[in-house]
Amino acid sequence: MKLLTKTGLNFISASVFFFLIGSLGGYYFIRFAVNRSLNNELLWVRDHVFHNDSMDINKASISYLDIQLDSTSLWTYSEDYLLTDTILTGQHNDKPEFFRCLKFPIKQKNQWYTVHLMRSTTASDLLIMKFTLMLTIFPIAFFLILYLVNRQTTKYSLAVFYDTIRKLKTFDVHKDNSLELLTSDVDEFEQLKEVFSAMDQKIKDDYERLKQYVENTSHELQTPLAIITSRLDELLQSPNLSEEQIKLVAGLLDTTGRLSKVNQSLIFLAKLDNRLFKEVKNIDLVDLIKLQLTMFESLYEEKNLKVDFDLDSDTLVFKMDASLGHTLIQNLLKNAFRHNVTNGYIKITTTNNELRIENSGEASQFTNDEIFDRFRKGASSKYSLGIGLSIVKRICEISNISIHYKAFDEKHVFTLKQQ
Template identity: 30%
Template structure:
């Protein structure tokens, strides 16, 4: 996954890289251009000096020279004009210097001459560097000013966006508080604000409709299920039925019980979503677990073993605490082999429940999803662990699952809050 960076940092980085590239490019271009101009000026001086020497020779001035700047020599054969850089000894500076040299051949008053004129180019190089450095200094100062001005301006410009983003992060379907979005004079940000308000209002409306639908369906299901159950009971008690009919009626009763359980669990999830469990009490989980285990043992689940290393108490709704323990123990019983021990342990702020398993789950990441069943043959509603996860999320408890040494292990840390 690519590393995410903040918008301002990304735009600033782009500005910096672009500015750096332009600074380097402009400095190189300026240096080459200045150097070219200076070379042209030096060459113009050389040709001008050569013309003066030639004019003096035509006027009968005696042959003269001023080494290393001007040299005039008689030659037998004329050569071609040469323009080049050369390094020669400068007696005035007592060191080797770089010169631009123009060497021409002329026939003046019947005599062949080689006229060589030179001009020192070191100073012109220094001049070029001075111009480039000055340009860079000005560019850097302007760049720093523009960078801070641009960053400050961008921060001010994007402030409505960042504020609205923070509001969206805090958005909750269960909250009745309206979003306090900030308007902007930027058209796109203003349109984004309008669309966010429209979208969140629509989502809340759909959520409320769905929630109301779930509540209505759960409520309406209770009466017909109770009527069907009563009629089946009357049918069994008042009439003689065959073994086959008894098996069919028993199957129907099991399906009705499953529907009742499904309806009850959906109602519980809906109430948790609606924050209807607001009664917070100090619940002694150690005692509650002991009571639950005794109840299950009465139902012939004698392989439950409870170990308490210290008394565990938690602040939560008593009804939800009962559902939490019941669902976890029921899940362990349902998915454990007969006569295999189911261990329930409380220590420090932890509740640990483990049961035997032949193999690890194929998709443990889906374990707490609603209606998820590891096996299609399971008669589970797929809501028991989803309710457990919902209760843990409600109070900030951390629930986890591992498969260790042929055992499915569920643990809840009641002290460690989940980081959102």
Template identity: 30%
Template sequence: MKLLAQILRYQLVTSMVVLFLGAGLFYVSVRYLIDREANKELFQSQVKVRWQLKHLETLPVYILQLGDSLQLEPVRYPGRSFIRETSMLNLAENEFQPYRQLVFYERALGQWYRVTISKMLLQRQHLMEAVVMTVTFIVTVMLISLLVLNSWLSKRLWKPFYKTLGKLDAYQIQQHETLTFEPQKTLEFDQLNQSVTHLTSRVTTAYQNLKEFTENASHEIQTPLAVILSKIEGLFQDESLTESQLVALSSVSEAANRLGRLNQALLLLTKIENRQFLAGTDPINLVPIINSKLRDLEDLIDQRELSIQTDLQPFGPVIHPALAEILVNNLLTNAIRHNVEKGKIIIILRERILSVRNTGKPLNANPEQLFERFRKESTLSASLGLGLALVKTICEVNGQNLKYDIDNEWHVLTVSW
């Protein structure tokens, strides 16, 4: 709804600007018309006053229009005529009211007079304010009605779009489904839905082909690898081989075993990224898994004379059991493999956190880089460089956070959920 809210916000701002500018322009226009009408009446009164001064033997004392006033002041010399607005005391109302005045000079009875004709504007201002307020109210109601109508229409018109967006958000490529939509009256949305249907169809086909290729490639690689390893084992039984041949054969055997492990690790990564391991709804208790893996790795721990300290509570994340075992196994294997002789490992399991701490050598690289595939601290290591990459992928797929910290000699891998 962000796009719709943004559109409505722009419409509201535009409407308010138009309303204020329109109200101001209308006020100025009405004020101009009233001033022009008042000036016209003042000039008509001026003509009457001049006629009276020329044809009557007495000075005029009033003008017929109600509320107007006439003042004549004798002066020695004439001046320039002008029109102004001022406030004057209305004796009948006993308050100051707005007037528009025309000041001009006229000679009568051998004397120059400064003639001031004042026209009361109070009723006209009241009329102007009433007209402006009425029109502004009508325009405001119209704008609000248009905004409400536009908001309702926008929500109705954009409903198919958000429905399509919701289906895309819920789309699971692992379900091998192609999104289908009902025909829409809006041509653009109907074309969008058709494009989404074609796109998801192609994506599903490509995903299925990639999945089959990965599985077939892994299976096909495993078969020749098994044959190679079997032949190597048979050659080791040949007593006629020289020492140099045995050394070369050992290198081939090690490379073949490494290739097999690499194939299995990459296949596992692909399956995890393709979300072929779907988690349940209940958390997995990691305590039995940790204890089981520590027993499996007991020989390697004793060989390196490592001390293990555990502080475990029966908690764990929502995760597939197989992925939980891989996660724990890789964390523990990493802590053992990259530890120092007679080092320490501390395993802490709490309600929302699993922490594996181990002593080790200082790192020469950024710890975050160790989560990349085939990234190893030392090129001489027998590790494939995929252990932490697997851990990172498992955490990303299941919504957990993985963090690598270094605290003096301690290397800390923390999984939180």
């Protein structure tokens, strides 16, 4: 739930609650006041009747007053008079009508009568109804306007906040530009901005240092690795080595070779992260694939693979750095070859500016894009360094290409599309 909705909802529900209590109180207060004035009026008529001391009650009556004399019932109450509400029908159009009724005893000509003084409450009921209605509608309108105005102003001041969130969402440590947040006259938001800006700077600095560290370390490692290789090679050539010694040295030579390959990949990744590839050109991927396939003849031979093309046009042009394009295709094909099975296939499809590389292989442990994580590799891949596909991923990120991986049992599909 949005902050705006949340606070708005709280505001509305609280005001509706209190307002209901207020309206109810108002209604009862008005009712009470009106009843009181009616009572006073009836009592005044009674006094008038007593003072005149005449039976000509009808004369004293006021037009909206009804008087009935009842000689049959005896006054048995202890009070001097009694005030009640009563309903009579048949006065107007047979509709029931509400009356305020004052009963009191009176003695005339040695005869006791009970007088019923009745005053219609229709007019005052109408008044109370109108009043209550007003008490309801005005505040509702008032609160509604208040709420809308409040919502708009809050929205306006929260704009900075939403902008900050939007920018944080797109925050990318690889990007050079710093986090440029809007300034606000709200202190809290201003503080937030300061914190985020400082954090942005710190993350970027740390990341920069890390990249430098990786690159320097890898570069520094390369020379010692070269020396080790050369020395082991020399050792391997020396005469009179025992079988065990030769196996040992050859094994070390292999391992050093692998180590240096990992290292070279790391240097390349570090370079990618440092964005050293900025010469964007139009690169024809189909052309690149065909060119590179000729270099892998030996691999077709070994695994007896079939390479199929299904192209909707002769070219598929992506805008990217030429050497990155080269590495991208090389690594993708490398992957398709390496994880293939004997007598398998590779199918290259282009449709609507989308490149699809499909290959047969063993069932994958990875079913989606997690395959691109650095140093992920299947259990059986002896030659795999688990770094090739993360290079692919980075190249795609740099070149604005979306890449996805999907595995269907023994079928593996990579799709690339430039955005």
